[in-house]
Amino acid sequence: MGEPLKVGVVGTGTISKTYFEHLAKLPNTEVVAAADLDLARAKVVAEQNPGVRAMTPDELYDDAEVEAILNLTIPAAHASVTLAALGSGKHVYGEKPLAITRQEARPLLGAAEQAGLRIGCAPDTVLGTGTQTARALLDRGDVGAPIAATAFFVSPGPEPWHPDPEFYYKPGGGPLLDMGPYYLSALVNLLGPIRRVTGRVGRARQERTVGSGPKQGTTFSVEVDTHVSGVLEHESGVLTTIVTSFDVWAAKLPRIEVYGTEGSLSVPDPNTFGGDVEVFSPSSREWSVAAVAGGYADSGRGYGLADMARAIRNGGRHRASGELAFHVLDIMESLLESGAQGGQPVEVESTVERPEVVPAGATPDVA
Numbered sequence: 001m002g003e004p005l006k007v008g009v010v011g012t013g014t015i016s017k018t019y020f021e022h023l024a025k026l027p028n029t030e031v032v033a034a035a036d037l038d039l040a041r042a043k044v045v046a047e048q049n050p051g052v053r054a055m056t057p058d059e060l061y062d063d064a065e066v067e068a069i070l071n072l073t074i075p076a077a078h079a080s081v082t083l084a085a086l087g088s089g090k091h092v093y094g095e096k097p098l099a100i101t102r103q104e105a106r107p108l109l110g111a112a113e114q115a116g117l118r119i120g121c122a123p124d125t126v127l128g129t130g131t132q133t134a135r136a137l138l139d140r141g142d143v144g145a146p147i148a149a150t151a152f153f154v155s156p157g158p159e160p161w162h163p164d165p166e167f168y169y170k171p172g173g174g175p176l177l178d179m180g181p182y183y184l185s186a187l188v189n190l191l192g193p194i195r196r197v198t199g200r201v202g203r204a205r206q207e208r209t210v211g212s213g214p215k216q217g218t219t220f221s222v223e224v225d226t227h228v229s230g231v232l233e234h235e236s237g238v239l240t241t242i243v244t245s246f247d248v249w250a251a252k253l254p255r256i257e258v259y260g261t262e263g264s265l266s267v268p269d270p271n272t273f274g275g276d277v278e279v280f281s282p283s284s285r286e287w288s289v290a291a292v293a294g295g296y297a298d299s300g301r302g303y304g305l306a307d308m309a310r311a312i313r314n315g316g317r318h319r320a321s322g323e324l325a326f327h328v329l330d331i332m333e334s335l336l337e338s339g340a341q342g343g344q345p346v347e348v349e350s351t352v353e354r355p356e357v358v359p360a361g362a363t364p365d366v367a
C-alpha cells in the first residue's frame with residue numbers, strides 16, 4: 001500500500017466533521033493540516049484532531065508535507081481553491097459540484113492533466129453498497145434491459161437546519177447543483193452517460209429565512225431556480241425523468257427506480273452509502289430485498305478520496321473522478337439552459353466512461 005497519502009483540508013465548515021471521522025478509519029490517508037479563510041475554525045478542528053496543524057489556505061498550499069488537498073469550501077470557491085492547489089503541485093479531491101459552471105470547471109481538468117496530478121470529486125456515496133448493489137444487479141441482467149428510470153429529490157430547502165444556508169440560493173446552489181450530483185452520479189454509474197436533456201424550471205419564492213443558528217430569522221434573496229424537472233436521454237437510449245426541488249414541503253416519492261424489460265429496481269437514496277435495493281420480478285409479482293452484491297461496506301464521506309489515494313500510490317483509475325464530475329456538471333448546466341429556453345432540448349457535449357464497479361467486499365485502499 002505504501003505510505004498513507006498526506007492530506008490537507010481546506011474549508012473546515014459543517015461537512016468537514018464527517019470527513020475527519022471517516023478518514024481517521026482509512027489506512028491509506030492521513031490528514032495532517034487544516035485551513036479555512038476563518039483561521040479560528042481551522043484551529044478548532046486542529047484541536048479536535050490530534051496530528052492536524054492549523055494554518056491559512058496559502059500556507060497549506062505551500063506546505064511541503066501535504067500531498068493532496070481536500071476541498072470542502074463552498075461551491076463558489078471550489079474552482080479557485082482547486083486551481084491554487086493544483087498550481088502548488090497537490091492532488092485535489094473536492095466536494096461537489098466540481099465548480100459552478102463548465103467554463104470554470106474545464107481548466108481544472110486541463111491543469112491536473114498537464115501537471116500529472118489527480119482530480120477527484122464527491123459524491124462518493126455511489127461507491128457504497130446501495131448504488132453498487134443496484135449496479136451489480138443491472139449489469140448481470142436481473143431486470144433485463146433497462147428502458148427507463150426516475151429520480152426524485154424534493155424538499156423544502158436546507159434553511160430549516162443549515163445555520164448558513166445562503167450559498168444554497170446563489171449561483172452554484174439550488175436543488176439541482178446541490179443534490180443533482182448524487183442522483184446524476186448514481187444514474188451515470190447505473191445507466192451510463194447522458195447525451196441530451198430537456199428541462200423546465202421554476203422559483204416559488206424570491207426570499208428565504210434562516211431557520212437555525214446565530215442568523216435565525218434573517219432573510220436573504222433567492223438567485224437560482226428552486227424547482228427543476230427534466231428528461232435525460234442516456235447514450236444507451238434509456239430515458240430518465242428527474243425532479244429536483246427546494247419548493248416542496250413533503251412528498252412520498254421514491255428516490256431512484258430503474259424499469260427494465262424483465263422487472264423493476266428500487267435504488268436507495270444516493271445521498272447515503274448503504275440502504276436496501278429492492279427488485280420486482282414479474283414471475284413472483286413481488287418486491288424483494290436483494291443481497292449486497294457490490295460496494296464499499298460501512299463507508300462514509302472520504303472513501304472517494306481513499307479510492308483516489310490508492311490509485312495515486314498503485315496506479316489505475318479512481319472512481320469519483322473529475323471527468324465524471326465534469327459530465328455531471330455539464331448535464332446540470334444543460335438542463336438549466338434548456339429550462340431557460342422554455343424546454344428546448346440541449347445536447348450534452350461531454351461524455352464519460354462508467355466508473356469501474358466496486359466489487360463486494362472491496363476496501364478503498366486495495367480495490
Ligand SMILES: NC(=O)c1ccc[n+]([C@@H]2O[C@H](COP(=O)([O-])OP(=O)(O)OC[C@H]3O[C@@H](n4cnc5c(N)ncnc54)[C@H](O)[C@@H]3O)[C@@H](O)[C@H]2O)c1
Pocket residue numbers: 010011012013014015016035036037038041057072073074075077081095096097164178
Ligand atoms: N452541509 C452538508 O450537509 C453538506 C453535505 C454534503 C456536501 N456538502 C458540500 O460541502 C461543501 C461545504 O459545505 P458546508 O455545509 O460545510 O459549508 P460551510 O459554509 O459550513 O463551510 C464552508 C467553509 O469553507 C470556508 N471557505 C470558503 N471559501 C474558502 C476559501 N476560498 N478558502 C478557504 N476556506 C474557505 C468557509 O469559511 C467555511 O468555514 C459544499 O460544496 C457543499 O455542497 C455539504
